[in-house]
Amino acid sequence: MASSTYTVKGMTCDHCAGSVTAEVTKIDGVTDVKVDVSAGRLTVISAAPVSDEAVTEAVEEAGYEVVTA
Numbered sequence: 001m002a003s004s005t006y007t008v009k010g011m012t013c014d015h016c017a018g019s020v021t022a023e024v025t026k027i028d029g030v031t032d033v034k035v036d037v038s039a040g041r042l043t044v045i046s047a048a049p050v051s052d053e054a055v056t057e058a059v060e061e062a063g064y065e066v067v068t069a
Contacts, residue, residue, distance in 0.1 A: 001031075002049040006042045007067040008059055013037060016064065023058040040067075 011017060017035035024033045024044055032045040044055055056066045 003045050008042045010064040011037050019062040023062040
């Protein structure tokens, strides 16, 4: 199992969390997605490591932005 956490900009409600979850869940290998709207955090749990690019693309498809340091 692999787990990665991302900061997502623009999420403000449960609907936002649902949109992000729906897109990220489509990534091959993802087994669970946890979204904390108030903290702007997305945790992706997968069978094997998932590329940051794939997660970023999925978040952008949902209409939000992954904040990179």
